Amino acid sequence: MISEKTIGRLTLYRRILNDLIREGSDSLRSHELAKLAGVSAAQVRRDLMVVGYEGSPKRGYESLKLLEGIRGTLDEPGGQKMAVIGVGNLGRALLAYFTGRRPGLAMAAAFDKDPARTGRVIHGCHCYHMDELERVIEEEDIRVAVLAVPAVAAQQVADKLVRCGISGILNFAPVPVQASQHVYLENIDLTMSLEKVAYFARDAKAAGITA
């Protein structure tokens, strides 16, 4: 079982690696990757131990083989499908943002309960009414959901998603949503993050004056 943090960093290493390969790199050292990812070299080496490809003390890590190893660890071979639930301002932006960002993770559907928003294509993705949730998720074999509904509806919609067979939820509603143990759920609380920044900005400014 690989930790959440390690998986997160692997996704970052992959992106960095893709850039390096595009620029012609054929090998790299742990400390180079560490610098670019903003972590320690020991962290990088520790993380890379899980991908099943070993570097060599002489040549470091071969870029292509390392990328292959990370892909083998992170990706579902046949690809995965996802959906966005709620196509208000944030939902539409996330739809656009996530569409085509990574091959192997396809945006297959969008849903909303407002009939004014359904029955049309938004950012290349068909928007269905919530009544069709179960049918479409089943037919399209969707496993991952991006939840962008208002806070009051979040828990209820999450429960419905779980009943429909979704096994991963990325929740943007500013309430901590609960789900069964067999469903992976990550909460991104934008308001919390903004308020944290506002608090520490104040603090940083004060520190700056004192220093």
Added chain:
Amino acid sequence: MISEKTIGRLTLYRRILNDLIREGSDSLRSHELAKLAGVSAAQVRRDLMVVGYEGSPKRGYESLKLLEGIRGTLDEPGGQKMAVIGVGNLGRALLAYFTGRRPGLAMAAAFDKDPARTGRVIHGCHCYHMDELERVIEEEDIRVAVLAVPAVAAQQVADKLVRCGISGILNFAPVPVQASQHVYLENIDLTMSLEKVAYFARDAKAAGITA
């Protein structure tokens, strides 16, 4: 010095408390708040120790006084101003999302380098050209910036923001941006979060089959 995590949870407690007060609650216990916030009661008690208001073993915490205490800890008395940098799909959505969400944290300006997007009002906020960044930040006394520019531009724009006197940055570009020690920077890597959910959704599904 209060930890990042504690500050984050205090913002959550405040929101929950606001809801409870609206519903008529005048007092609450640590375990009630813990349940609603999805944390342990010990965690809540520990967090609340920093706000300078003590509960009593008999009556728990008085809702209004606790809210007052949290406000006193988190909020800058005169309020704070923020800006969004980059008004593409994501930037515009964040502009709409953060506008008016909390009194005391005002969206004062938006910026973009594309002249087609500047000189107009988006979601109630004037959009300036990047050339006006320094002047407007100074005039409006903006301290917090939400960074929603493409990855390639992120570090460069962040550096510019710091030079203009910004002391808190919420970065949405999918690269880890670096800033000086006197600037608080939080990275929200949406792609990383999505890929993590996709990975563990696969895992969760496998666990479900095995179980």
Added chain:
DNA sequence: TAGATTGTTAATCGATTAACAATC
């Protein structure tokens, strides 16, 4: 009072980093 809840300390837990023998 008796009992529930508080503030607070000690124990636990998990993740990160430092260190080092093995290796090319």
Added chain:
DNA sequence: TAGATTGTTAATCGATTAACAATC
């Protein structure tokens, strides 16, 4: 070889939780 880098373990660090005397 000599030296840099690897995989991996031990030490460190920080945050969370369990426990409990104090309290209303």
